[in-house]
Structures are given as C-alpha cells and as structure tokens.
Amino acid sequence: MAGGVRAVVADDSHFMRSVISDILADGGIDVVAQARNGREAVEAVVQHEPDAVTMDVEMPEMDGIEATERIMAERPTPVLMLSAHTDENADVTFEALDKGAVDFFTKPGGEVSMEMSRLKDQLVDIVSSVAEVDVGGSGQSTATTTRQRDRSRPESASYTANPTLVVGSSTGGPKMVEQVLSALPLSADLRVLVVQHMPEGFTGRFAERIDARSDYDVTEATDGARIGGGEALVAAGDRHMEIKNYRNGRLRVKLTQEDPVNSVRPAVDVTMATAADVIDDPLVGVILTGMGEDGADGIQRIKAAGGRTIAQDEATSAVYGMPKRAVETGCVDDVLPIDDIANGILDTITTEVTS
Known part of the structure; x- marks a missing residue:
C-alpha cells in the first residue's frame, strides 16, 4: 500500500521527526x-515534490497553518496535520483543514516512543491514503455554493414525517460533512x-x-442524549454511538x-446497524469519503x-475507500458527487411539491 509514497516530515522536535520518519520508513514510505x-517544510515540498507531508501544528518561524496555506498556493500537496490532544490544538487543526490540509493524526502523549509504536500501522495507512488525494482537483466545491443551490428547491416542498439521516465519513470527511449539513433545510x-x-477531544x-x-442544532453526543427533528448529534471520539430507542419522533x-x-471507534457500522434495528420511520444512510470499509x-x-442509501462518488471523494466498499455491496441507491448529496437526501424524503 505504501510502496512508492514519498513524504516530507515537518516537526520542530528532532526526536519526533526521527520517530515519525523511522515509522514511515519501516512502513515502506520514502522520507x-x-x-x-x-x-x-515549504522549501522541502518545492524542492522534492513529495506525495504527502506530515505537518506539526506549532513550529517556530512559520507554523503549520501558514505552511499548509503556502504549500497549497505554491505546490499543492496532500498535508496530514499532526496535532496534540488539547482544545487549542483542536481549533488550529480545524483551521489547517480550512487552509487545505486533508486530515489530521493525533500525536501521542505520555511515553511518546511507546505510543507511536502502538499507532505506527495507523500512521502509515493514513499517510498512504492522504498521498492519493488530488488536492489540486476542482471536484470539491464550497458549502456556501451548495447551500445556495439546494435552497433553490421550492419552499412548498413537502417532506415525509420524522425522517432520520445517518452520515458516515473518515479521511477528508470533516469539510464534506459540513458541506452536506449546511445545505439541509430545517423544514426537512x-x-x-x-x-x-475522529479522536476524542476533537469531536x-x-x-x-x-x-x-x-x-x-448540532451537538456532540453524550450518553443518553435525545434528539428530535431539526437536531443532530456527532458521535463522540473513542465512543461507539448506538441508537438505544426511538419513540414519537425522538431517538435516544x-x-x-x-x-x-x-479497527475504529466510533464506527459507522455500529450506528447504522442500531438505527436500522430500532427506527421504524424513514431512514437514510450516507457514506462519504474515507479509508477502509466502515459503513x-x-x-x-x-x-x-x-431505508434509502447514498454514497459519494469517486471523483469528489478525497479517499474512495468507504464509499467504494459501500457501493460494492449492491445496496447503494445513488452514487452522487458531493454537490448533489444534500439534494439526494432531500429527494428520498420529499413527498410532493405543491403549487
């Protein structure tokens, strides 16, 4: 999987640079x-033209956010942010994603070398997947554009009662999820x-x-949380989210x-399977970009x-792993580009359009 991938490792700690470089090299990635x-980091990308960059968030002279922005402007290259488990780092990590980074990986705490060793397979896999992303492509549009287009749907559209939507994603997913949910009208x-x-501390x-x-109204899920129409829960990091019960249009x-x-927690399969078991009103499942077969x-x-099912297409997926595996089951109703997924969801729950 990692064969042929060339990477630049950026970190202000000599120790961390060495640990990360050794792990990647052992996994077949050429640092x-x-x-x-x-x-x-910017100079190394211009000079060596790597397939991927692992980028520390906090560094002297130029931090990882500015470096990512410069790389995207000068030589677009997939960037994987390496971030610590802190609220401040969560904020700047998402800012880096806004600047063009593909995904992030959390730095281990405590005994760093032992933790990194435990996480080495995950790091090699995600760097390999990130390296495949076409960051210079034009297939991905902005949430603003999509929201405007989806709101051209007639205000008189009538929707089925009490629909539930389950969305699953991984690598490259945060921006895609934001785009889809920003385009869904409250009237649905x-x-x-x-x-x-996503790890604990970031969700x-x-x-x-x-x-x-x-x-x-979007919140991070807590144990026992209940939601009704117009509300959303994001699975908490390091916790599976099961649908416990569903009554009178509200689920817990x-x-x-x-x-x-x-190999993940939270897992999309867990939430979708329990939703299918418990919910007897309209149910829609959507799989967006991501590595692996979860979902x-x-x-x-x-x-x-x-229920009805939708998968993101290959052209607009950062990593066409999860959507591909979903499509291969033969149980996906529609394969759509990211721009069309919100409308695709609404199509599954629209009953009529009155004049």
Missing part, C-alpha cells in the same frame, strides 16, 4: 526530507446522526463548527467503549430495513 519549521425536520472517524469542536454552518443514543469495529455493513442493514 525524502525533514523540516524543523514551516518555512523549511431530519434527525441527524454523524459518525466521523466537540467539530460539532460546534457544523452547528455554526447549519440550520440544525447510548455511548459505549466496546471493542473497535473495523459497508451498515448500508446493507439500512437497505434491508427499507
């Missing part, structure tokens, strides 16, 4: 240069559940970002720390329960 700060009265592969900030960009979730599913089983479960 063509190391950088001590953002300025050196959806109950929305979002499962984004709360992610929920706040979606809430600010969406007409829906349960958070667990049971074993990872598809494929969940899509089958939703389809078997009579």
Whole structure:
C-alpha cells in the first residue's frame, strides 16, 4: 500500500521527526526530507515534490497553518496535520483543514516512543491514503455554493414525517460533512446522526463548527442524549454511538467503549446497524469519503430495513475507500458527487411539491 509514497516530515522536535520518519520508513514510505519549521517544510515540498507531508501544528518561524496555506498556493500537496490532544490544538487543526490540509493524526502523549509504536500501522495507512488525494482537483466545491443551490428547491416542498439521516465519513470527511449539513433545510425536520472517524477531544469542536454552518442544532453526543427533528448529534471520539430507542419522533443514543469495529471507534457500522434495528420511520444512510470499509455493513442493514442509501462518488471523494466498499455491496441507491448529496437526501424524503 505504501510502496512508492514519498513524504516530507515537518516537526520542530528532532526526536519526533526521527520517530515519525523511522515509522514511515519501516512502513515502506520514502522520507525524502525533514523540516524543523514551516518555512523549511515549504522549501522541502518545492524542492522534492513529495506525495504527502506530515505537518506539526506549532513550529517556530512559520507554523503549520501558514505552511499548509503556502504549500497549497505554491505546490499543492496532500498535508496530514499532526496535532496534540488539547482544545487549542483542536481549533488550529480545524483551521489547517480550512487552509487545505486533508486530515489530521493525533500525536501521542505520555511515553511518546511507546505510543507511536502502538499507532505506527495507523500512521502509515493514513499517510498512504492522504498521498492519493488530488488536492489540486476542482471536484470539491464550497458549502456556501451548495447551500445556495439546494435552497433553490421550492419552499412548498413537502417532506415525509420524522425522517432520520445517518452520515458516515473518515479521511477528508470533516469539510464534506459540513458541506452536506449546511445545505439541509430545517423544514426537512431530519434527525441527524454523524459518525466521523475522529479522536476524542476533537469531536466537540467539530460539532460546534457544523452547528455554526447549519440550520440544525448540532451537538456532540453524550450518553443518553435525545434528539428530535431539526437536531443532530456527532458521535463522540473513542465512543461507539448506538441508537438505544426511538419513540414519537425522538431517538435516544447510548455511548459505549466496546471493542473497535473495523479497527475504529466510533464506527459507522455500529450506528447504522442500531438505527436500522430500532427506527421504524424513514431512514437514510450516507457514506462519504474515507479509508477502509466502515459503513459497508451498515448500508446493507439500512437497505434491508427499507431505508434509502447514498454514497459519494469517486471523483469528489478525497479517499474512495468507504464509499467504494459501500457501493460494492449492491445496496447503494445513488452514487452522487458531493454537490448533489444534500439534494439526494432531500429527494428520498420529499413527498410532493405543491403549487
């Protein structure tokens, strides 16, 4: 998987640069240069033209955010941010995603070398996946554009009662999720559940970002949380989100720390499977960009329960892993570019348009 991938490692810590470079090299990734700060990172990218960059957030002279912005302007290259588990780092990490970074990976705490060793396979996999992303492509549009286009739908559109939407995504997903939810009108009265592969400490900030960009009331899930129409929950990092019960248009979730599913927690499959088991009103499952196969089983479960299913297309997916696996099940009703997914969701719950 990693064969042929060339990477630049940027970190102001000599120790961390060495640990990360060794892990990547052991995984078959060619580390063509190391950088001590953002300025050196930009220079290394221009000089070596790597397939991917691992970028520390906080560095002297030029931080990771400015370096990412410069790289995207001078030689667009997939960037993976390496961030610590702090609220401040969560904020700047999302800012880096806004500047063009593809995804992020959390730096280990405590015994760094032991933690990094434990996470080494994950780091090699995500760098390999990020390296495949076409950051110079024009397939991805902005949430603002999509929201304007989707709001051209007639105000008189009538929707089925009590619909529930489950959205799953991974690598490259945060911006895509924001785009889709920002385009959904409150009149659709959806109950929305979002499962984004994201570590603990970041999902709360992610929920706040979606809430600010969406007409829906979006919060991070807590154990026992209930939502009704016009509300959304984002699965908490390191917790599976199960649908515990559903009554009178309101659903309640349960958070667990049971074993990872598809090597991840939270897992899309867990939320989709329990939604299919519990919810008897209209149900829509959507799989967006991401590495791995999480969500494929969940899509089958939703389809078997009579729900509707949508997957993002390859052209607009940062990583066409999860959507591809979902499509391969034969249980996906529509494969759509990111710009059309919000309308695709609304189409599944629209009953009529009156004059």
